[in-house]
Amino acid sequence: MQGRDLPFVSISSKDPVLESSRLLEHSFKVHGATQVVNLLSCEWFAGDDPARVKKGLLLVKSLSNACRARNVALLHVSDGSMFAGRRSGAYREKDAPDRKDDHALHVLHAESHVIKRTPGHIVLRSGPLIASQGDNLFTRVMRQLERGEVVECPDDKICPTPAVDLARVIVAIILQLACGAQPWGAYHYCSSDATSLYHFAEAVTALASQYGRIRRESVELRDVPGQEHNVILNCHRLLGAFGIKQRAWRAALPSVVAEYCR
Numbered sequence: 001m002q003g004r005d006l007p008f009v010s011i012s013s014k015d016p017v018l019e020s021s022r023l024l025e026h027s028f029k030v031h032g033a034t035q036v037v038n039l040l041s042c043e044w045f046a047g048d049d050p051a052r053v054k055k056g057l058l059l060v061k062s063l064s065n066a067c068r069a070r071n072v073a074l075l076h077v078s079d080g081s082m083f084a085g086r087r088s089g090a091y092r093e094k095d096a097p098d099r100k101d102d103h104a105l106h107v108l109h110a111e112s113h114v115i116k117r118t119p120g121h122i123v124l125r126s127g128p129l130i131a132s133q134g135d136n137l138f139t140r141v142m143r144q145l146e147r148g149e150v151v152e153c154p155d156d157k158i159c160p161t162p163a164v165d166l167a168r169v170i171v172a173i174i175l176q177l178a179c180g181a182q183p184w185g186a187y188h189y190c191s192s193d194a195t196s197l198y199h200f201a202e203a204v205t206a207l208a209s210q211y212g213r214i215r216r217e218s219v220e221l222r223d224v225p226g227q228e229h230n231v232i233l234n235c236h237r238l239l240g241a242f243g244i245k246q247r248a249w250r251a252a253l254p255s256v257v258a259e260y261c262r
Contacts, residue, residue: 006171009033013040018059024066035073035174038063038114042079045106046135053106060110064117073120073177075170080125080188082108083231085156090234093125093186111186120184122173124166127190127233130249131163132259141201142260145214153198156226159190159233160200162252172244183241188233192246198223207254211261 009031017023028036044056060076067074082097082104097108114121130138137160144151169189201221209216238244 006174013043019062021062021065021069024062025069028066028070028072033070033072035075035177036063036067037075037077037170037174039077041077041107041110042129045103045110048102053102057106057109057113060113061117064113064121067118067120071120073122074114074118075122075124075173075177076111076114077166077170078107078111078123078125080127080190080231080233085229085231087230090232091188092234093188093237115186120182122177122184123186124170124173125186125188125233126166127159127161127231129163129166130160130253130256132256136163137200138204138253138256139260141197141204142208142213145201145205145208145219148218150220150222151201152222152224153196153201154224154226154229155196155198157194157196157230157232158200159192159194159231160249161190162247162249162256164255165191165247165249165252168247169238169244173242176242181242187238187241188235189238189244190233190235190246191249193248193250194230194232195249196226203250203253204257207257208261211257213261 011017011027017027027033038060041056041060044059045053064074066072080091082099083091083095084099086098087095097104111123114123128137130136133139137158141151166189198221205214205216205219205221208214235246
């Protein structure tokens with residue numbers, strides 16, 4: 001966040017300290033940690049490798065135990081994959097999960113470790129992330145466009161969420177926690193403008209073609225029927241507790257495309 005100088009210590013997903021609650025406790029003590037932000041769940045539960053998922057859940061458990069032992073607040077970044085998207089309105093935090101695939105169950109299992117083991121917790125569920133690096137909605141679309149593939153675009157509604165915007169939300173939360181706020185629980189955040197994958201891919205195409213990475217005339221976007229999978233997150237609780245307003249993904253997309261094309 002611009003204008004903010006927040007000291008932090010970063011721990012890699014491969015750091016063995018994550019595998020031991022005792023080592024984590026020692027690390028928190030040495031660094032004087034008062035808050036921990038877990039951004040690794042997307043990495044741990046990506047794919048369908050049972051060993052990787054099992055290890056990820058054990059790491060979440062270790063992290064939660066260590067935070068409880070040291071009285072450290074834990075902000076666990078999650079996603080909305082537990083919702084099937086078959087309801088007419090936006091999903092609220094109190095709505096029951098209605099999607100039963102393996103990924104959704106793993107995400108919920110990780111959340112349950114945090115909620116049950118760490119009294120001072122924030123579970124932040126986001127919409128599908130977009131960023132210039134890593135495996136996310138934007139890079140998947142861009143790679144298809146660059147390879148000249150037909151991009152099949154279901155008309156289901158999504159709320160692409162820029163990673164930089166999610167970072168803004170996280171910083172705003174930890175600043176308020178540092179001031180003594182204790183609104184523990186689960187919260188939702190996504191961009192303010194719901195769209196379809198077709199319209200998102202159209203916006204990406206228009207911007208990326210300006211950098212010569214793709215040729216608009218060779219792009220083929222195929223609009224296909226959706227599966228009534230309209231996952232939109234209701235963010236009113238976050239606004240009420242922290243005063244954090246949603247932003248539009250279209251405002252951030254030019255910077256994402258520019259960083260990718262550079």
